[in-house]
Amino acid sequence: VSDFPETGQAAAEGLGDLGQELTQAVVAALAEGREDEARELIGGLHYADLADLLERLPTDHRARLVETLGDGLDPNILAELDETVRERVIEQLGLDQVAAAVAELETDDALDVVEELDVEDQKEVLDALPDEERTLIEEGLSFPEDSAGRLMQRDVVAVPTHWTVGQAIDYMRDFDGLPNDFFDIFLVDPAHRPAGAVPLSRVMRSQRHVALAAVMNADMKLVPVETDQEDVAFLFRQRDLISAPVVDGAGRLAGVITVDDIVDVIYEEHEEDIMRLAGVGEEDDLYAAVMDTLRSRFTWLLIHLGTAVIAAFVISLFAATIEQMVALAILMPIVAAMGGTASVQALAVAVRAIAMKELTPTNTFRTIGKEVVVGFLNGILFAILIGLLAWVWFGNGALGLVIGLAITTNLMVAGLAGSAVPILLQRWGVDPAVASSAFLTAITDVVGFYVFLGLAAALLL
């Protein structure tokens, strides 16, 4: 989606993209049984790149490469892999090696891997872990799925509120148990409740004698452990955060969420939105098996079959009218198609507004009202266009008038339904991205066919 295809491509080559050559070379080496060469080819790769490479290999080559790597497989690769691919790799590795890998990961990554396992596999992996690691992961699993508690890193740099910059620096230099990467030092009171955060860059710029409390950021937002990850992501975006403290029910500092995990959440939630709008399961990606994809598509198609049958029933009410005037059968899909397209447009704007928390009681009715007005005005424009077309095509001015009226009505209904249906679904606790489009198709098809054929029956025959 680059405006500069050439530089964009060149840049992509320099960035995460592995380039085709390496993939091809690895495939060739594996195909010809030269495992040593394959291992050499991938020797210098970053684990994120190696995970990408594994995803792209055909299933059998991937299995052979995993076998070749054996115990040398970097545990971080497991955390990076796409879920479908990860499942297969885990199956191949066996639970013993998975447990060994999980033990080496940071808590949040380890949790990521463990939470996707079956209950029995989870138990087996947990039992094989060191006590401390197991306790942390079990605590993580006790939080709701997709909550802040699942996202957070348990290792936090927390120091007493009365410390100075110098004390903090000495502590960090001498203490071995610090997390690998961190961006804020949290000040906590004796009950371990966070009182403020000091970004590392501010620690760096302050003299040693300065009190941390004097340079801390006190208006930070505390994230309760049970907060949904989408709300956490929204907060990070709104406040341009790098990390945020997570607190338990008693207000004690329980962990910290860092923005790199939030970036993953945003990608994940967005993918979900697009997949749900299209009626595809989340696990339905390039790497899913045919039968899984089949199953993921079937339900949605069945629902749409239901709406299509309802539309067919509406048409059947006017069978006699159509028999007398076959032009109606030719034109009626236009009325339905325009309504469907317009309702999806209104839906997209409403879904975005809901995701961005932009809808309030104050502007909800204004929004719906605007969509109806826009539908009416576009309706008039398209009524003229399509009316003229019908008139010229079938030499029947009254037919043009009827289709014009039907189009205008249907575009208004599309604006109303396209904005009101997702808002209502949201209010009833249903994900508007999942359920809206089937409703909308049903509404615009039924209204389109009924108004067009009904008006035709009343006015033309």
Place this chain on the structure above:
Amino acid sequence: VSDFPETGQAAAEGLGDLGQELTQAVVAALAEGREDEARELIGGLHYADLADLLERLPTDHRARLVETLGDGLDPNILAELDETVRERVIEQLGLDQVAAAVAELETDDALDVVEELDVEDQKEVLDALPDEERTLIEEGLSFPEDSAGRLMQRDVVAVPTHWTVGQAIDYMRDFDGLPNDFFDIFLVDPAHRPAGAVPLSRVMRSQRHVALAAVMNADMKLVPVETDQEDVAFLFRQRDLISAPVVDGAGRLAGVITVDDIVDVIYEEHEEDIMRLAGVGEEDDLYAAVMDTLRSRFTWLLIHLGTAVIAAFVISLFAATIEQMVALAILMPIVAAMGGTASVQALAVAVRAIAMKELTPTNTFRTIGKEVVVGFLNGILFAILIGLLAWVWFGNGALGLVIGLAITTNLMVAGLAGSAVPILLQRWGVDPAVASSAFLTAITDVVGFYVFLGLAAALLL
């Protein structure tokens, strides 16, 4: 989209959400002319929250609040506002106050505000800026839109490669021109080419005498200034980055991109994807004026009218057939609807794979092949369902057979087109999210109607 509506709501209240009460109170105060009270109500708000509040107010109340705030308006609010709302606020403030505000913003935020202005307004604002600030922004504007050059912060902490941790700390304590927030220290050679990055947390944990080069991260990725922002975001996600060095054509360190800007980019790009898939302009949101929304919707509806007319033309080829058997008119929308739904499913999976850079020459044909197989298998299932339905409804077994064949064909075509069209568009340099769905509707409508009515004409009459 929370699984826990109550806690989710409570949490949202505690996070970015202002709560309705404050908004209502401000509206009431403004409506009754109590400007002082309004100003007091919003006194303690974070600028991000105040920007949210401004967005949510009805246009006239918003204008009154901006007027009330006057010179006291925090410049950061301008950078946070939604584009449509920002445009109106800028119009109200006048270019003098905008220039004053821009002068106080960090370069990347300032660029964000200036790049959205008309060319003449840009010139006027730039002329009113201090020389140094103006030069930086003009340089920023010289980079392609949505490129790394536009995103980057120009203030970078760069030190010579031979420095020690202690030297870096002393430099940061004593030097006043450091950026407000930073996360890495970059090591540069005498030609100012980056040689490595040291995360602040690693500086913190090292003794003063340690060489920075000994603790630096040398395999960092360099981002060329002209890289598309979507590719930059992909890199941040893949490597879990917090900041990344941007280099000019000569490989010199030109600036740094931090992850908070990347979070905005990801939201923005994702919104664009959803809006494009639905055929809605980016500027078409809750705050757009009716006429702008109307215009943003019209083109897409016109394109879909085109595809609907093509479909109508195909139907008209079989007018005589329909006249003899009205059941065909009743059933034909089912064939088209199923094809359309299935093609959108395949499209969503392909668009996601393209965005994730998962498609390679190796797996492209496999992917398309899988979609055709899934279409065929689902086609068989739905052929049986719909065939039986048609048989029972119209008491005509041959009609059931014909619609079954048509459904199977159309679902296979939907799988083929739904995956191949976006891939081909991408290869031709066209955004697959924008153009695919109109193509797909045309293909599945035409194939659906043609095969169904054609088979009916050949086999049933």
